[in-house]
Amino acid sequence: MTRNAVKATDEAVKQGKDTQGTDKGLARRDLFRAAGLGVGALGAVAAGVTATGGTAEAAPAETTSTGYRETDHVRKVYEVSRF
Amino acid sequence: MSSAVDHIVPPAVAEEELFRAQVYALLARLLARPPDAAFLTALGGLAGEGGEFGAALDRLAEAARDSDPAAVEEEFTTLFIGVGGSERTPYGSFYLTGFLNEKPLAELRVAMARLGIARADGVTEPEDHIAALCEMMAGLIGGEFAPEDGDTVGLDGQRAFFDRHVGSWAGRFFADLETSPSARFYRAVGAVGRSFLAVEARAFDLAA
Numbered sequence: 020m021t022r023n024a025v026k027a028t029d030e031a032v033k034q035g036k037d038t039q040g041t042d043k044g045l046a047r048r049d050l051f052r053a054a055g056l057g058v059g060a061l062g063a064v065a066a067g068v069t070a071t072g073g074t075a076e077a078a079p080a081e082t083t084s085t086g087y088r089e090t091d092h093v094r095k096v097y098e099v100s101r102f
Numbered sequence: 103m104s105s106a107v108d109h110i111v112p113p114a115v116a117e118e119e120l121f122r123a124q125v126y127a128l129l130a131r132l133l134a135r136p137p138d139a140a141f142l143t144a145l146g147g148l149a150g151e152g153g154e155f156g157a158a159l160d161r162l163a164e165a166a167r168d169s170d171p172a173a174v175e176e177e178f179t180t181l182f183i184g185v186g187g188s189e190r191t192p193y194g195s196f197y198l199t200g201f202l203n204e205k206p207l208a209e210l211r212v213a214m215a216r217l218g219i220a221r222a223d224g225v226t227e228p229e230d231h232i233a234a235l236c237e238m239m240a241g242l243i244g245g246e247f248a249p250e251d252g253d254t255v256g257l258d259g260q261r262a263f264f265d266r267h268v269g270s271w272a273g274r275f276f277a278d279l280e281t282s283p284s285a286r287f288y289r290a291v292g293a294v295g296r297s298f299l300a301v302e303a304r305a306f307d308l309a310a
Contacts, residue, residue, distance in 0.1 A: 043308060043309055046308050047118070048118050050301065050305050050308055051118045051122075051305060053153060054153040054154065054155050054297075054301040055150055055154070055155040055156025055157070056118065056121055056122070056151075056153075056301060057121070057151040060148075060149070060150060060159060061124050061159075062148065062149070063144050064128060064144050064145055064148055065127075065128070068124065068127040068128045068130075068131045
């Protein structure tokens with residue numbers, strides 16, 4: 020990122036408010052954009068990694084008392100097992 | 103949390119936060135197993151949007167275009183599986199203590215339980231594998247887990263998890279990957295990971 024962008028974000032933080040969506044949230048967003056982390060940079064690859072089968076799948080862990088109906092899906096968190 | 107169904111649908115996530123989750127998912131995918139031909143082709147179409155991270159994405163695209171699936175698979179095996187010891191050992195415990203399955207893994211398991219993250223059935227690798235951790239970060243950002251206290255995991259929670267279990271070592275791992283003698287395609291993956299984590303750390307500081 021550029022020096023100016025760093026300065027701008029640092030300034031934003033100094034004046035900062037305290038929650039997301041305020042100056043800090045903006046500074047954070049500006050940092051990501053200045054660093055080349057723009058939405059859309061991953062393009063089709065993003066769809067590839069979030070679609071089923073392309074990547075390990077993240078899901079909530081099973082909690083108590085909600086039954087096991089969803090167990091197969093719900094317990095599945097990641098699948099780095101194909102070594 | 104009144105029912106399990108409530109947290110199946112993730113809450114709305116701001117665009118840049120969604121992008122973070124996508125980068126983590128991409129890293130998880132590339133570090134869990136080698137990319138096949140179709141995925142390499144998709145990676146070849148990546149175009150960075152400036153900055154060190156954007157440049158790293160450009161190099162990853164170039165590396166993908168110059169690689170064939172068989173070679174990348176062999177490279178992956180040498181780097182991470184390798185008979186008689188792999189070139190890299192992508193586990194947090196190893197990086198933090200010099201040994202696998204040490205205290206950092208135990209601490210991670212405690213954190214996972216609290217955050218409502220479970221290991222998939224049939225997975226035998228320790229949970230502190232880099233791909234698993236990247237996937238957990240993606241899930242935390244996307245609001246896909248159901249923390250014990252019924253609350254959602256905000257930036258503070260993400261940061262605490264990141265600092266303890268990811269930022270404490272993964273930057274070194276990615277830097278090592280970048281300079282691994284056997285790496286070609288995965289050097290570019292290392293650069294993407296290292297530059298991304300640097301932005302992540304800085305962004306958490308901004309939000310603090």
